[in-house]
Amino acid sequence: MKLTIRLRREKKLNRSMPVDLIVFALLACSGAFMGIPFVFMISTALKPLDEMFLFPPTFIVRTPTLDNFYDLFLIFANSWVPLSRYLFNTFFVSFLGTAGHVILASMAAYPLAKLKIPGRNFLFTLVVLSLMFASQVTSIPNYLTISWMGLLNTYWALIFPAFATSLGLFLMKQFMEQIPDSLLEAAKIDGASEYRIFWQIVMPIVRPAWLTLIIFSFKGLWGTGSGSQGASYIYSEQLKTMDYAFSQILSGGFVRSGPMAAAALIMMTVPIAIFIFTQSNVIQTMSTSGMKD
Amino acid sequence: MLLAPFFVLFFIFTAFPVLMAFGLSFTYYNVLESPKWIGWENYATLFIKDEVFLIALKNTLLFALITGPLSYIACFLLAWLINELSPKIRTIVTLLFYAPSISGNVYLIWQVGFSGDSFGYVNAFLIKWGFILEPIQWLQDPKYMLIIIMIVQLWLSLGTAFLAFIAGLQSMDATLIEAGSIDGVKNRWQELWFITLPSMRPQLMFGAVMQITSSFAVADVATSMVGFPSPQYAAHTIVTHLNDFGTIRFEMGYACAIATVLFVIMLGSNMVIQWLLRKVGE
Numbered sequence: 001m002k003l004t005i006r007l008r009r010e011k012k013l014n015r016s017m018p019v020d021l022i023v024f025a026l027l028a029c030s031g032a033f034m035g036i037p038f039v040f041m042i043s044t045a046l047k048p049l050d051e052m053f054l055f056p057p058t059f060i061v062r063t064p065t066l067d068n069f070y071d072l073f074l075i076f077a078n079s080w081v082p083l084s085r086y087l088f089n090t091f092f093v094s095f096l097g098t099a100g101h102v103i104l105a106s107m108a109a110y111p112l113a114k115l116k117i118p119g120r121n122f123l124f125t126l127v128v129l130s131l132m133f134a135s136q137v138t139s140i141p142n143y144l145t146i147s148w149m150g151l152l153n154t155y156w157a158l159i160f161p162a163f164a165t166s167l168g169l170f171l172m173k174q175f176m177e178q179i180p181d182s183l184l185e186a187a188k189i190d191g192a193s194e195y196r197i198f199w200q201i202v203m204p205i206v207r208p209a210w211l212t213l214i215i216f217s218f219k220g221l222w223g224t225g226s227g228s229q230g231a232s233y234i235y236s237e238q239l240k241t242m243d244y245a246f247s248q249i250l251s252g253g254f255v256r257s258g259p260m261a262a263a264a265l266i267m268m269t270v271p272i273a274i275f276i277f278t279q280s281n282v283i284q285t286m287s288t289s290g291m292k293d
Numbered sequence: 294m295l296l297a298p299f300f301v302l303f304f305i306f307t308a309f310p311v312l313m314a315f316g317l318s319f320t321y322y323n324v325l326e327s328p329k330w331i332g333w334e335n336y337a338t339l340f341i342k343d344e345v346f347l348i349a350l351k352n353t354l355l356f357a358l359i360t361g362p363l364s365y366i367a368c369f370l371l372a373w374l375i376n377e378l379s380p381k382i383r384t385i386v387t388l389l390f391y392a393p394s395i396s397g398n399v400y401l402i403w404q405v406g407f408s409g410d411s412f413g414y415v416n417a418f419l420i421k422w423g424f425i426l427e428p429i430q431w432l433q434d435p436k437y438m439l440i441i442i443m444i445v446q447l448w449l450s451l452g453t454a455f456l457a458f459i460a461g462l463q464s465m466d467a468t469l470i471e472a473g474s475i476d477g478v479k480n481r482w483q484e485l486w487f488i489t490l491p492s493m494r495p496q497l498m499f500g501a502v503m504q505i506t507s508s509f510a511v512a513d514v515a516t517s518m519v520g521f522p523s524p525q526y527a528a529h530t531i532v533t534h535l536n537d538f539g540t541i542r543f544e545m546g547y548a549c550a551i552a553t554v555l556f557v558i559m560l561g562s563n564m565v566i567q568w569l570l571r572k573v574g575e
């Protein structure tokens with residue numbers, strides 16, 4: 001015990017007091033820049049209507065109320081598609097899309113990382129190249145493909161493309177590479193088949209990586225449907241997602257900024273909660289994310 | 294066999310579409326009639342006749358040249374500073390910095406902050422302190438629009454690359470730093486330059502790809518902050534132009550030409566940066 005205390009007191013290598021202060025100041029400034037909008041948002045969400053029109057505007061709400069949340073539900077009570085339907089759509093698309101992505105990406109990552117099969121370098125190069133352009137490039141052909149496959153206006157239009165997100169495969173493959181070969185060879189000598197090795201040895205080891213894929217994929221799917229792509233894939237109101245519904249109902253009008261903040265607050269809780277629970281695993285996975293020459 | 298499901302979908306939704314977009318970019322295609330071959334006409338229109346596209350191209354390059362490097366440096370600098378903190382505080386600060394990029398529509402609050410009447414926070418603040426007399430129409434005035442979107446974009450930009458940098462710094466070999474101090478590294482700047490940066494090169498390259506790709510793809514933020522089309526096209530980007538022709542006017546051939554140009558720009562700049570980063574460490 002005494003030893004650890006002494007170690008902590010010891011001066012850290014290559015560090016000096018004045019620069020430490022500057023570091024702290026820099027961090028505090030950027031922390032404020034990053035954090036203030038959230039304070040704003042929570043405060044706006046809790047503001048009663050009359051407080052919205054005070055001059056100068058109050059930064060922190062004075063008499064917090066849940067009126068905005070109530071209004072939000074009132075708006076939905078009057079829309080012909082019930083709130084629960086939008087919620088179900090969002091959860092369905094996010095869960096199925098994420099689960100499928102994690103499974104398919106892990107299945108594909110294993111041979112790329114550990115099996116000597118012809119063409120694996122070629123396939124992986126394609127994946128890396130695909131990280132270098134945004135999905136908007138393929139939005140028109142994807143729209144056409146989805147309509148030819150008859151998937152337009154179904155959940156699958158959002159789910160199938162999410163299955164094959166290349167970032168997930170990339171991260172999973174990089175993470176799997178650090179599994180020692182000797183472990184896999186030992187299993188093979190014991191007579192385990194490739195499938196068994198994959199499901200019973202590799203998959204449990206790469207748990208941090210699938211938690212990472214879950215947060216990345218979920219975050220994408222959770223906010224899907226309000227962007228221009230999602231909106232063009234699905235046109236029936238009862239198949240639309242929460243995010244789309246919020247953005248439609250709340251677009252326009254300063255008076256609506258209260259319910260807007262309330263909606264954004266509700267929407268952000270789920271991805272943030274997932275990240276809080278997975279953070280250390282995500283960091284562990286990202287440490288293998290580097291691109292080797 | 295394990296590869297098949299992923300790669301079938303990957304080819305359907307990512308690899309072939311690039312070729313398809315390239316092919317269709319030489320046609321006139323409005324979805325109702327079958328595509329008609331028109332050669333280079335779409336590209337000629339894009340670069341010679343379509344003034345709006347040139348504005349979009351200019352704006353996109355501005356975004357990429359300003360927010361791209363800034364966000365990349367911010368990602369690394371903040372990750373590096375965070376690394377000095379004790380593990381518990383580090384976890385919280387990481388969450389705070391990463392939160393904007395996963396919290397969906399929260400960026401709309403910037404719209405309230407920059408709202409054009411005197412109830413907007415920025416206007417109210419400036420009026421109260423006597424910098425301006427009349428509220429400024431931040432989101433309607435082409436002079437300010439681009440800058441505000443850049444600020445919001447920066448706020449959103451501490452994403453995947455940021456996490457990769459944090460992870461890279463945490464997994465760095467501490468003995469390297471000790472060895473460095475024996476070899477004469479005296480302060481943190483030397484440590485950063487001679488030890489940290491070289492040993493993080495793989496993460497730095499990955500982070501560059503992430504930031505470059507997203508800095509060229511600005512669209513949804515611009516659209517929801519200042520509307521579509523933006524006043525005088527001041528916040529028009531290649532992607533909003535693409536969406537305009539692809540999902541509103543259904544001129545698929547022309548939209549594919551835009552997509553192909555975007556593809557070439559993104560891939561090209563990524564390749565150049567990768568090549569440069571590889572040079573740096575040698």
